[in-house]
Amino acid sequence: xxxxxxxxxxxxxxxxxxxxxxxxxxxxxxxxxxxxxxxxxxxxxxxxxxxxxxxxxxxxxxxxxxxxxxxxxxxxxxxxxxxxxxxxxxxxxxxxxxxxxxxxxxxxxxxxxxxxxxxxxxxxxxxxxxxxxxxxxxxxxxxxxxxxxxxxxxxxxxxxxxxxxxxxxxxxxxxxxxxxxxxxxxxxxxxxxxxxxxxxxxxxxxxxxxxxxxxxxxxxxxxxxxxxxxxxxxxxxxxxxxxxxxxxxxxxxxxxxxxxxxxxxxxxxxxxxxxxxxxxxxxxxxxxxxxxxxxxxxxxxxxxxxxxxxxxxxxxxxxxxxxxxxxx
Amino acid sequence: xxxxxxxxxxxxxxxxxxxxxxxxxxxxxxxxxxxxxxxxxxxxxxxxxxxxxxxxxxxxxxxxxxxxxxxxxxxxxxxxxxxxxxxxxxxxxxxxxxxxxxxxxxxxxxxxxxxxxxxxxxxxxxxxxxxxxxxxxxxxxxxxxxxxxxxxxxxxxxxxxxxxxxxxxxxxxxxxxxxxxxxxxxxxxxxxxxxxxxxxxxxxxxxxxxxxxxxxxxxxxxxxxxxxxxxxxxxxxxxxxxxxxxxxxxxxxxxxxxxxxxxxxxxxxxxxxxxxxxxxxxxxxxxxxxxxxxxxxxxxxxxxxxxxxxxxxxxxxxxxxxxxxxx
Numbered sequence: 001x002x003x004x005x006x007x008x009x010x011x012x013x014x015x016x017x018x019x020x021x022x023x024x025x026x027x028x029x030x031x032x033x034x035x036x037x038x039x040x041x042x043x044x045x046x047x048x049x050x051x052x053x054x055x056x057x058x059x060x061x062x063x064x065x066x067x068x069x070x071x072x073x074x075x076x077x078x079x080x081x082x083x084x085x086x087x088x089x090x091x092x093x094x095x096x097x098x099x100x101x102x103x104x105x106x107x108x109x110x111x112x113x114x115x116x117x118x119x120x121x122x123x124x125x126x127x128x129x130x131x132x133x134x135x136x137x138x139x140x141x142x143x144x145x146x147x148x149x150x151x152x153x154x155x156x157x158x159x160x161x162x163x164x165x166x167x168x169x170x171x172x173x174x175x176x177x178x179x180x181x182x183x184x185x186x187x188x189x190x191x192x193x194x195x196x197x198x199x200x201x202x203x204x205x206x207x208x209x210x211x212x213x214x215x216x217x218x219x220x221x222x223x224x225x226x227x228x229x230x231x232x233x234x235x236x237x238x239x240x241x242x243x244x245x246x247x248x249x250x251x252x253x254x255x256x257x258x259x260x261x262x263x264x265x266x267x268x269x270x271x272x273x274x275x276x277x278x279x280x281x282x283x284x285x286x287x288x289x290x291x292x293x294x295x296x297x298x299x300x301x302x303x304x305x306x307x308x309x310x311x312x313x314x315x316x317x318x319x320x321x322x323x324x325x326x327x328x
Numbered sequence: 329x330x331x332x333x334x335x336x337x338x339x340x341x342x343x344x345x346x347x348x349x350x351x352x353x354x355x356x357x358x359x360x361x362x363x364x365x366x367x368x369x370x371x372x373x374x375x376x377x378x379x380x381x382x383x384x385x386x387x388x389x390x391x392x393x394x395x396x397x398x399x400x401x402x403x404x405x406x407x408x409x410x411x412x413x414x415x416x417x418x419x420x421x422x423x424x425x426x427x428x429x430x431x432x433x434x435x436x437x438x439x440x441x442x443x444x445x446x447x448x449x450x451x452x453x454x455x456x457x458x459x460x461x462x463x464x465x466x467x468x469x470x471x472x473x474x475x476x477x478x479x480x481x482x483x484x485x486x487x488x489x490x491x492x493x494x495x496x497x498x499x500x501x502x503x504x505x506x507x508x509x510x511x512x513x514x515x516x517x518x519x520x521x522x523x524x525x526x527x528x529x530x531x532x533x534x535x536x537x538x539x540x541x542x543x544x545x546x547x548x549x550x551x552x553x554x555x556x557x558x559x560x561x562x563x564x565x566x567x568x569x570x571x572x573x574x575x576x577x578x579x580x581x582x583x584x585x586x587x588x589x590x591x592x593x594x595x596x597x598x599x600x601x602x603x604x605x606x607x608x609x610x611x612x613x614x615x616x617x618x619x620x621x622x623x624x625x626x627x628x629x630x631x632x633x634x635x636x637x638x639x640x641x642x643x644x645x646x647x648x649x650x651x652x653x654x655x
């Protein structure tokens with residue numbers, strides 16, 4: 001009897017919201033606390049220029065992490081997204097340099113992103129191949145394809161109007177930061193309040209129960225991957241337009257940074273739980289840590305190890321917390 | 329699932345053993361050998377084939393314990409990073425701690441085993457899914473390699489160290505002996521021991537295996553530790569072959585290893601697989617690389633092919649499986 005009621009409270013949305021709120025509050029405190037601590041050690045860290053660089057340069061990771069969070073909530077994983085962002089950035093940049101209308105160059109990244117990810121989603125959902133196999137294979141197809149097509153050459157001489165990331169709204173708000181906030185809020189609302197958004201949690205939480213409720217699991221998974229592809233396209237545009245050149249290679253280990261942001265943001269790797277507000281805060285935190293290392297005179301080569309520890313600690317904490325809540 | 333199984337009278341057009349994954353793969357392998365040999369006269373020479381064996385050893389050593397792990401329904405994505413970490417620690421402990429090289433080799437093997445053991449402990453004790461645990465340590469171990477090395481490489485090892493990576497023993501590349509021994513031992517363990525049967529039992533139904541009193545957690549701990557140890561060994565062979573250590577060593581190994589294992593007929597869902605399949609899978613992957621290289625395809629394009637092979641072979645295997653189950 002006790003186990004039954006406890007299991008019931010775990011599914012109670014209010015209770016779940018409280019737990020998630022605490023993860024997000026924790027992250028917000030960590031973001032601010034770290035800024036103060038590092039600022040005390042080295043005040044230059046808090047210079048407006050540095051803080052805005054940190055946000056600007058990493059907004060694309062937060063945008064991609066929104067899609068990744070949906071994928072993980074649905075009970076899947078995607079390790080091809082880093083390579084895909086590299087490919088989409090190159091597609092967009094190549095079109096822009098070769099005189100395609102800028103809007104077409106931008107749209108191409110979004111459309112190609114949706115197509116590639118929807119294809120992967122379909123293979124995973126309808127042919128029932130594990131996501132890790134499909135996305136590992138796709139990672140190498142995209143990575144190898146990109147380098148062999150471009151030969152690793154950089155794209156330069158991009159038209160000025162191509163640089164989406166340069167736009168400042170109302171003269172103050174940089175477009176990448178605006179997009180990061182907008183995407184996060186819209187996705188959070190959609191996942192929380194719309195039927196199709198709730199379906200993602202249902203499929204990730206208990207696929208069989210979701211099926212009995214009339215939710216098509218394959219269709220939901222394809223939808224999630226298609227959306228993930230759209231966000232990857234948006235992330236690729238921010239990535240491609242923030243510098244004057246596009247390095248036509250895959251940014252190394254980008255997928256790991258994106259997965260770290262999602263997991264540390266409180267998206268449970270067991271599926272069914274998590275919000276994109278957490279993942280965006282986590283993306284900001286990771287970028288902040290990377291920048292802080294420089295200001296406290298630690299070699300930035302340690303950043304990947306810090307990321308690894310962060311994922312490990314969050315995942316273990318998540319599982320222990322679930323076990324405690326289940327009353328085991 | 330609700331369909332009634334086909335009655336016995338349903339005609340089998342092809343004998344069952346021809347449909348076995350390993351047999352089909354061996355036939356494809358032979359065809360590939362003949363075609364590649366016809367296309368390029370340099371291909372079917374003993375020198376070239378032995379050299380390909382040399383190149384496949386590093387991936388092969390890791391593919392053997394990976395076969396064990398995938399048979400249990402697990403996966404280890406951190407192997408490439410463990411190779412990087414062990415390679416760096418081999419060079420670092422030799423150069424910076426002043427360890428004698430044999431001690432440095434033991435140290436790096438020990439670190440590999442410890443890295444695998446950490447994976448195993450968290451997977452069995454905390455019940456973190458292997459996929460997630462090893463993604464986390466994929467980042468962690470590579471991060472440690474980058475942090476410790478600070479992107480500096482170590483070279484200038486004593487001459488004797490290059491034996492295992494570059495010399496021949498009885499006319500065969502030295503490291504190939506290592507791989508052959510490992511293959512025979514793994515095959516015997518998987519096929520002829522209780523330990524091996526336990527792996528299949530875990531992969532088929534972990535709960536049932538647990539209730540049958542099988543030491544599920546201990547077995548898992550052993551195979552993840554073994555995976556780390558073999559990645560360490562692979563790192564030593566790799567350093568000996570290329571004569572330098574860099575923190576980006578072993579990047580992408582998990583792809584080659586998993587592709588070889590899955591191509592060799594080990595089911596990604598667990599419960600099915602053989603060492604012989606993995607060996608044929610390894611040969612296929614290496615021949616693919618070599619054949620493409622000889623026909624002028626660059627290294628980056630070959631990973632496109634390997635990625636496609638990984639997805640397609642899983643597709644074929646799972647549809648064959650479904651047909652066998654009568655769905």
